[in-house]
Amino acid sequence: MNRIAVRVLVFAALAASLSGLMGCKVKAADAAAEAPPPAKVVGDVDVASWAVDDPSKYPLFTAEELETAPKLMVTGTVNPDVARTVPVISLATGRVVEIKARLGDEVKKGQVLLRVRSDDISGGFANYQSAVADEVLTNAQWERAQELYKHGAIALNDLQIADDTEQKAKIAVNVAAEHLKLLGSTVEHPSGIVDLVAPVSGVITDQQVTNAAGVQSLGTNPFTISDLTYVWVVCDVYENDIPNVRLGDIAEVRLNAMPDLVLKGTVSNIGPILDPNIRTAKVRIEVRNPGSLRIGMFATAAFEGRKKKMHTGIPSTAILHMHDRDWVYVPAPENKFRRVEVISGNSLPNGMQDVRSGIKPGQQVVKNTLALQNEIDNE
Numbered sequence: 001m002n003r004i005a006v007r008v009l010v011f012a013a014l015a016a017s018l019s020g021l022m023g024c025k026v027k028a029a030d031a032a033a034e035a036p037p038p039a040k041v042v043g044d045v046d047v048a049s050w051a052v053d054d055p056s057k058y059p060l061f062t063a064e065e066l067e068t069a070p071k072l073m074v075t076g077t078v079n080p081d082v083a084r085t086v087p088v089i090s091l092a093t094g095r096v097v098e099i100k101a102r103l104g105d106e107v108k109k110g111q112v113l114l115r116v117r118s119d120d121i122s123g124g125f126a127n128y129q130s131a132v133a134d135e136v137l138t139n140a141q142w143e144r145a146q147e148l149y150k151h152g153a154i155a156l157n158d159l160q161i162a163d164d165t166e167q168k169a170k171i172a173v174n175v176a177a178e179h180l181k182l183l184g185s186t187v188e189h190p191s192g193i194v195d196l197v198a199p200v201s202g203v204i205t206d207q208q209v210t211n212a213a214g215v216q217s218l219g220t221n222p223f224t225i226s227d228l229t230y231v232w233v234v235c236d237v238y239e240n241d242i243p244n245v246r247l248g249d250i251a252e253v254r255l256n257a258m259p260d261l262v263l264k265g266t267v268s269n270i271g272p273i274l275d276p277n278i279r280t281a282k283v284r285i286e287v288r289n290p291g292s293l294r295i296g297m298f299a300t301a302a303f304e305g306r307k308k309k310m311h312t313g314i315p316s317t318a319i320l321h322m323h324d325r326d327w328v329y330v331p332a333p334e335n336k337f338r339r340v341e342v343i344s345g346n347s348l349p350n351g352m353q354d355v356r357s358g359i360k361p362g363q364q365v366v367k368n369t370l371a372l373q374n375e376i377d378n379e
Contacts, residue, residue, distance in 0.1 A: 049338045050376050058366045060331060065361035066313035066354070071346050072244050072303040074283070076235030078255075078293050080205055081286070084227035092183045092194045094118030096209055101223070103207040107198045113223055114209065116194045120183050125190040128176035135169035142166040202227040205295060231289050233265060233299050236280035245270060245303055251285050256298040263287050265301070311345060312361050316353040319344055320369040328359060329366040337366060 052058070098115040101107055145162035148154045177187050185191055206224035233253050237245060245267060253263040264287075271282035285301055287293070320327045325341055332338040342358030359365060366372050 049332050049336045051336045055335050058372050060364040061367045063359050063361050063363050064313045072241050074235040074237050074301050076233045076299050078297040079232040079234050080226040081230050086200045086225050087221035088223040090196050092118040092120045103204050105204050109201045111198045112195045114196050118194045121185045121192050124180045124183050131172040131176040135173050138166045138169040228289050233285040235283045235301050237283045239279050252302045254300050312355040312359050313352045317368050318365045329369050
């Protein structure tokens, strides 16, 4: 019986082992069925190349070798031309009774700017009348001296003294009359109101007077008039860049407020003194005002360097600006185009662009990258 029991136990253990082994095989098969297929590794894929259906739609351009001069870019502000700025001076003292022009107004030569009530006119007219009375007396004495000299009653010296006195009296009359004119009045119609007129045509760029204010003779200028036909663009140029600027150079001026407006100016002065804080010198550019320039506007000026260098030139339409970088497309085998990063430089005439690196003369690039990029994006 013991042997029979032992055999039964052995067979039971074997059966349990076989059952567990079969369960493991079934689980392994199920796991294998659920697992994803193994990944396939594909090598030598150019992620910067794209194939197109019809490459002939995108004309190519052969990069050229161009001789260009480096440009110096500086910033500045628009200022009035000091040589075309005239202060309005009043020779009469008094109090302002009427202001006929304001700061920023455009005025014409001879236009009345303000009216001043002045006591200087009465004093000047009194001096004129006194000079006229003296001249009448001296003229009578001169005529009497001539008659006496004809009859031998006086010597020639006395006649000459009378003539000198008459001439000096006439000069005094002319001086008194001219003084009245300078004060703003006339000898025919003297008035206590003096009209201060514009000496030149231009724009009032400074005003130092208000209603009922006092006007001092040869003191503060009530107005300053500037002819803004030509203006100055005063720029700051670092000391290391000063050798690249010469008197008479032509500069391109662009305004921050009007970036599409390009003006030509001439360098008329290079400051001899450097700012000790920022190490810059003032460079003055004379620019003709088309009418849109305002005093105080910010501007950018570009100077062409003296030494020219050889660079690669391609159409500006061949450069794609993306992700703060510049790219071009070059032809590749199998109807593909490859994107290449470049470093662009200054704009050149006739729609060309200077390329500093990435493309060499003789290489071909797609002339219109925007159209090609749109097709790539739509795929």
